[in-house]
Amino acid sequence: MLIKELDIPEDIIRFYEDSGIKELYPPQAEAVDNGLLEGKNLLAAIPTASGKTLLAELAMLKAIRNGGKALYIVPLRALASEKFDRFRELAPFGIKVGISTGDFDSRDEWLGSNDIIVATSEKTDSLLRNGTSWMEEITTIVVDEVHLLDSKNRGPTLEVTITKLMRLNPDCQIIALSATVGNAREMADWLDASLVLSEWRPTDLHEGVFFGEAINFPGKQKKIGRRDKDNATNLVLDTISEGGQCLVFESSRRNCTGFAKTASNKVVKLLDREVLGKLAVMAEEVESTGETDTAKVLANCIRKGVAFHHAGLNSSHRKIVEDGFRQNLIKVISSTPTLAAGLNLPARRVIIRNYRRFDANFGMQPIPVLEYKQMAGRAGRPHLDPYGESVLLAKEYAEFEQLLENYVEADAEDIWSKLGTENALRTHVLSTIVNGFASDRKQMMEFMGSTFFAFQQDTWSLEEVIDDCIEYLAEHEMVLMNETLDPVSLSSTQLGKLVSMLYIDPMSGAKIVDGLKKAVNVNDMTLLHLVCSTPDMRQLYMRSADYTRVNDFVMSHSDDFIEIPNEFKAIDYEWFLGEVKTAMLLDEWIREIPADDITQHFNVGEGDIHALADTAEWLMHATTKLAELLKVEHSSHAHGLEKRIHYGASPELMQLVSIRGVGRVRARKLYEAGFVSLAELKKAEYSVLSKLVGPKVAANILSNIGVRVKEKVGKSTPINSNTLDTLLDKEQKTFSDFQ
Template structure:
């Protein structure tokens, strides 16, 4: 089927033509035949690189051109991806074809109304969920929803969110076309049935894929055998050397970062020994060296110089980009990777070696990876137009094992997908958001809305559904996030806040319980005679059960509505009068205590504890026992230590310990630091919003840690970090030179400031201080021909 014969906008056909795409691949043709351009829902499960994205793109352009809908919005499309990195990849792919593309992956409590101006909005499932929770208007105008990697509805952590996003959007936009793109799954009919979709499935691939098992010196494919040379001792190295000698590149999937790094080192040596070299690798090495701050970064640079690299989530984003590009350009010959690379990134290679097909699962030992994951890795084999075929190879230790691997992976059926809404905490969070956004008004609404989910579609017993809904509602009511008046369910201010912040209600409860407890202790320390009878918890309770009256916005400290409920005059006066000294606060507040609390919530990913960590963790525990807020119990020791380790790392980060030292101390990579800091930033922001409502006297202390976490600084740098263009490094330099506050900047002489910050930044900082802290009238300084006046005294600070 020729593209030119389809009813598609010209710019799109021209853009495809420029890439040499003029005719549809067979599975794409089937999609068109099954109603792609007539607004039909489709579940498309075809192999990687067989043109799924292109199919979705055609449908979206068809909508945007107004060929499907006649309503107020002729065509607006939402493209949901599982990872932020993929959102950027798709953004680039969709750009430049005559339609407006937007990308929504930012903060989770923003509505991003402006994004509604776009024709296609690319987003992650979490961001889509948060846009829905924030009642973003343009979400009601979506006419075409594309769900990339839709089988992730089965993902343990994130599947429930994706399921609710699909359900809510279908509820909001009745005639919306749904296009679900999935890997091969075991129960496509059931999934398609839920989506009311036609199913398109095919094994067709643009490049042939041969799957086989390597044993001794031979790859056993289904229909042929291939003997290879074995110059090295290890099978994995030999498989890569053989492929490179034949003009190809290899990807090697291993189970851990350590294995990925270990393999790349070994492969680099083998490549050097084989005489392989390429001058272009020197440039890549230089780029990597320039950003290598840790041993890991240096190892990466030196391996890459020989043509072998590794790829995992512990690396910096720039490092990963350089490696990906070096591989796409054909210079890097081998990448060893953890399975994360298989999840979506478009980085094919002639030969994919699936070396570690067993994975450790806590409590169950080493288990085979799911077939779906194997397929995803194997699917990376073969670059369209570049390789004559792709090869996916498993490595066996013996003949018997080789047979087993065929059965276990190559000829095994893919697993079924199932709903993850049965997870209580995920359900609680979704129920809260349904009530908060007024999607539902009472229990009956709730049950009938949830009947639209994949969960109910696959578990038809609705009595079970009523039970779990009842349970979630009771939990939320007891936590004070919702309240029932007659039959009606309302979210309280607190409930609305939690829903907007997009944190798990269980996390919010953990945080608010402890913070309220601290606030109460503070009040007890003060023991204001006149208000002794009012306890902080009483006030907290009043706030908790007060339904939000008008808008969805969250009222600040002791909201006006709630204040009206505080009947006692003495309680009001207490709220006004309580002023605590830093000593009072430090008696109840500690940085590490707060970090421990937040690391303990289900929203925080915590670090794995190695054997080597135990002595350090124990001594840290004894040294800081008094500052910790949560007890360590024998039963949950393993989790508690993970929490302590993560909190310790974060404490190091806000104590300005160098990245390299943190990496060595905790056995992590710079990417891990970035990930835990990013996760903690959101929780600190949430905690500061919760404290504003529940524990107002701790708000400043929480916000300070929030600011320090964002910048990786000690408390003493806070006054300086607030200045524009002053980050952690410059602030530290200023401080160490005796310039400890904006006032000191005003007092400093310009030459001294320029020596510390450079002329340009010094000029900008002076200007800023001058603007924010008073006029400068005495001295004139010339910087880059710009006059900047400087004053020596502050009017007020």
């Protein structure tokens, strides 16, 4: 089917043709045949990179031209900005695009003036909870990665959000995009959508299992040269010598860096001077943005053409690795599953070095087929690679057969709703009441009766859990119920409304409220621990070496904690120690302990510190608001801590740190030099500041506080002319020259 045959405006047709898209891929054509452009609901269960985005775009553009408005729901913030950037290319057609995620937000009212709004599922839920008016104007909803309905953590939110949206806009077109799953038909039926089910990919994918010095694909074999004793390394070296790149998936961070280290020593031998030179620049960039151990190790690996990637990396390191791989300078990324579902980073060959993953309840467990398919699907860059290959590794013949059968030739599992537990439902039962989707028990059951869970499983078990939730919420004064009426009436209290809008788990809300009421002497640690004891906070794992250290801390600070569980209740106490350990990390963070030191004290990465601080800041904000509502005195203390967690700094730096371009480190430098306040800083001499923080930063700071720089700021000296950016610029120039 040709683009120009489609029932869409002429200028849009030309736009696609100019960008080289003349014909639809088969699954896209099938979607059009199923009424994509006529506002019909659709579930497309097709592989990654088979043109899901274009499919959604066509429908959105068509709808917008008919006066509609589109909402594009994604599971990850990174994905949101990726889509946002893509859709902004539609600006020439007068299409306005907005983005809304927790960390990056165009203002709510203004957001509604856009034609396309990209948001995470949680943010969408939050917007619904806040009664955002433009939600009712949405005519097209795209739900990306809808198979995440199956996720224990985040599936329920996605499910309830979709349910709410369908109820709010019954005539709205829903386009759901999914990986290929077992019960796609069932999901489609729930959405009242037609189904496009296809395995078609623009680049062929060969899935195989390595065993006996060869990759065994169904029906053929590919011998791999033995240059190293490690098979995965051999596969990597083979790919590179054929001009491709590799993505290696590992089950733990340690394995991930471990493999990068060993493989890099072999990979380096295959690289030429030019590439090594550029890699060295990149490695320096890594070293300059962090002096942690991981930064050094990562830099050393990158010098040899290999990188590792996991959530412990700080964001600049992550970005360098991703960009370096896209530039085809980094040849191998050894990664945890971060890269399996997230960014668009395909490679010629994907090696799944470890198909098992540790689970605290069941030990090492084989990953689901769906997850395997997601990783394997990363193989093959469209238009760049002749084909993609994914490889599992087997040690014995029995394992080889098993892998072939259970992964390569297996179909993905069915999607199962995870809504049916009290933990998952509590927050949604509350928000349903707060937002008026249900004002009595009957309406509540009706609403929950239209979820995927109810569609798929028995509703009586759901009703029981919902009643438990209502009871919990009533007990904690978030919901009022009148049991004398026949359908028991349900309404929310001020507390309930606040908890719903703060987007915290009602159990977190209850714990914080309870803690605030009980607390006697409150200091920083008291509130930090309170926040760390909520189910919304991810606690640190207790290692055996931590035990005495954390326990000693508890002993010497026993007055700081609102409640210490009995030491002989081993499970409770151990859990408590984990909370305290987390609070200790945050305490170091707000006391300006350098990030490198924190990573060592707690055996975490820089990325972990920021993630924990981020969550703590959000929960501390909730604490502030809850304290205000309760009219207890700790709200200003909590508010102060909220700011300190945001910047990771002591109270005396709060004024300096609010200046753009000044963070915890620079603020401390300025403070020690006598610039203890904004007023002092305004009186500062440029030359003095320049010596302190460097000429560029100094000029930047002064202009940000409204001081005009009198002295001439020397043009940036060519010290850094070899930075990555300039290098990449050059690269692009030569590339376009070549074209």
